[in-house]
Amino acid sequence: MPRRVLRAHEPGDENHGNFKVYDPASDGSPGPGAGPVTTTWLPESFKWFGDKNRRALSGRISFFTIGKDGGLHLSKAATEILNPPEGSKVAIGINKKFIALKISDDGFTFFRGKGGSINISARAFARLLAEEGWPLPCRVMLTWDEKSKMLVGKKPGEEVTQATQAS
Numbered sequence: 001m002p003r004r005v006l007r008a009h010e011p012g013d014e015n016h017g018n019f020k021v022y023d024p025a026s027d028g029s030p031g032p033g034a035g036p037v038t039t040t041w042l043p044e045s046f047k048w049f050g051d052k053n054r055r056a057l058s059g060r061i062s063f064f065t066i067g068k069d070g071g072l073h074l075s076k077a078a079t080e081i082l083n084p085p086e087g088s089k090v091a092i093g094i095n096k097k098f099i100a101l102k103i104s105d106d107g108f109t110f111f112r113g114k115g116g117s118i119n120i121s122a123r124a125f126a127r128l129l130a131e132e133g134w135p136l137p138c139r140v141m142l143t144w145d146e147k148s149k150m151l152v153g154k155k156p157g158e159e160v161t162q163a164t165q166a167s
Contacts, residue, residue: 030067062142064101064153066134070123072108074101076116081144082151084110090120094132099140102150 062078065071074082074090084090084103091107103112109121130136133155140153 017112017164062144062151063143064099064140064151066126066129066136066138066140068126068136069128070121072120072122072125073113074110074118074120077117078142078151079112079118081142082118084118090118092120092125094129097155098152099155100145100148100150100152101142102148103147 060083061075061076064078065073065075067073072092078101082090082101082103088103089105089107090110091102091103091104108122108125110118112121113119127137135156138156142151142154144150144155145152
């Protein structure tokens with residue numbers, strides 16, 4: 001049985017993300033069957049936050065919260081990215097594994113919350129999400145799709161593959 005090679009991965013390495021792969025056999029332990037390969041994350045590949053810099057987080061994370069009661073909340077950061085003009089509406093699209101938000105005349109009426117966030121009341125939509133298998137309540141992290149001019153997030157608990165992204 002060939003031994004695995006010790007590889008240290010730098011933050012952002014395309015092959016393994018931000019972790020190191022160790023083979024216990026390569027660190028002097030007995031040959032084949034010495035133990036399982038372990039995965040360790042590199043602490044320097046993360047940006048760390050705590051009480052000291054909690055305010056730095058305010059308004060920087062784009063997310064969408066969906067409550068069981070139909071209360072939908074778009075974070076301040078996501079609102080700033082989407083930037084809907086006063087009087088406009090926000091449409092919400094879903095498919096098997098993703099949710100998307102965009103400005104549209106056919107969307108939901110919204111109101112601005114404290115600190116610049118957006119709130120939408122849509123009980124029927126929340127019931128539809130539950131019927132489609134969305135875990136409610138949930139929080140969905142959002143990414144801006146510049147080409148389509150919309151915020152997109154992955155359904156909680158779903159794996160994303162190339163085939164999924166194409167659907």
